Amino acid sequence: MNYENKCTEKDKLKAELDKYRPLSKDALKQIQEYYKIGLTYSSNALEGNTLDLVETKVVLEDGLTINGKPMKDHLETVGHAAAFDLLLELAKKGTFTEDDIKTLHSLFYSKIDSVHAGCYRDKQVIVTGADVDFPSPAELNNKMKDFIKELSELKQRLHPVEYAAMVHALFVNIHPFIDGNGRVARLLMNLALLQAGYNITIIPPVVRADYIRALQKSNHNDFKPFVNFISEMVYESQKEYLKIVKRLAD
Numbered sequence: 001m002n003y004e005n006k007c008t009e010k011d012k013l014k015a016e017l018d019k020y021r022p023l024s025k026d027a028l029k030q031i032q033e034y035y036k037i038g039l040t041y042s043s044n045a046l047e048g049n050t051l052d053l054v055e056t057k058v059v060l061e062d063g064l065t066i067n068g069k070p071m072k073d074h075l076e077t078v079g080h081a082a083a084f085d086l087l088l089e090l091a092k093k094g095t096f097t098e099d100d101i102k103t104l105h106s107l108f109y110s111k112i113d114s115v116h117a118g119c120y121r122d123k124q125v126i127v128t129g130a131d132v133d134f135p136s137p138a139e140l141n142n143k144m145k146d147f148i149k150e151l152s153e154l155k156q157r158l159h160p161v162e163y164a165a166m167v168h169a170l171f172v173n174i175h176p177f178i179d180g181n182g183r184v185a186r187l188l189m190n191l192a193l194l195q196a197g198y199n200i201t202i203i204p205p206v207v208r209a210d211y212i213r214a215l216q217k218s219n220h221n222d223f224k225p226f227v228n229f230i231s232e233m234v235y236e237s238q239k240e241y242l243k244i245v246k247r248l249a250d
Helices: 008-019 025-045 052-064 071-090 098-107 137-155 160-174 182-196 205-218 226-250
Strands: none
Touching: 008 025, 008 160, 008 226, 025 052, 025 182, 025 205, 025 226, 052 098, 052 137, 052 226, 098 182, 137 160, 137 182, 160 182, 160 205, 160 226, 205 226
């Protein structure tokens, strides 16, 4: 499936959304809880987590475990939700730091593997189908510092949505953590969007194959397919967000 860059359409929707801002505290809380569940479910599902949307809601709202589901799936759910809460706090800032990235990963991963949570990997990784050589452990500190510096330059010249897509792609291509890189990448992408005044964007598991194909092309510095893909995901998420805001405003 071909995806298009919808910057013009997105900006029109953002302008319409801005008319409803600032949202009431009650409306904002409802929306944040809705997207905490939605983003946690979808981002985990993209990585093979077996909890469905309703089960994710039960785990987060009722603190229950789902019979027959792996404990790791529950821990990923609770951890992602904790990272989402930090995301909302970080969104109040104009940018993010390397320490912010480590903290997001630590919150997501600490209940799964406390030793490696928030720490760069100490061994080389090979991701099946990625067709890319990720930086060695010895290179990671410099690679991540270069990543943060590059983002500053990209932010100045790219549309905010294009910038958010590049944050995701460049981070995944470094793959600094032993696990959870995709989820942290999607959190960082959404952090960049929130800091630019856009709303949370969800990548539905149903388009996982398109998502992976576009991301794989970015491994070889062909970023256009991935930027276009994320552009359409933002556009679709904006349309849903506008419907929610209008409903809450009635």
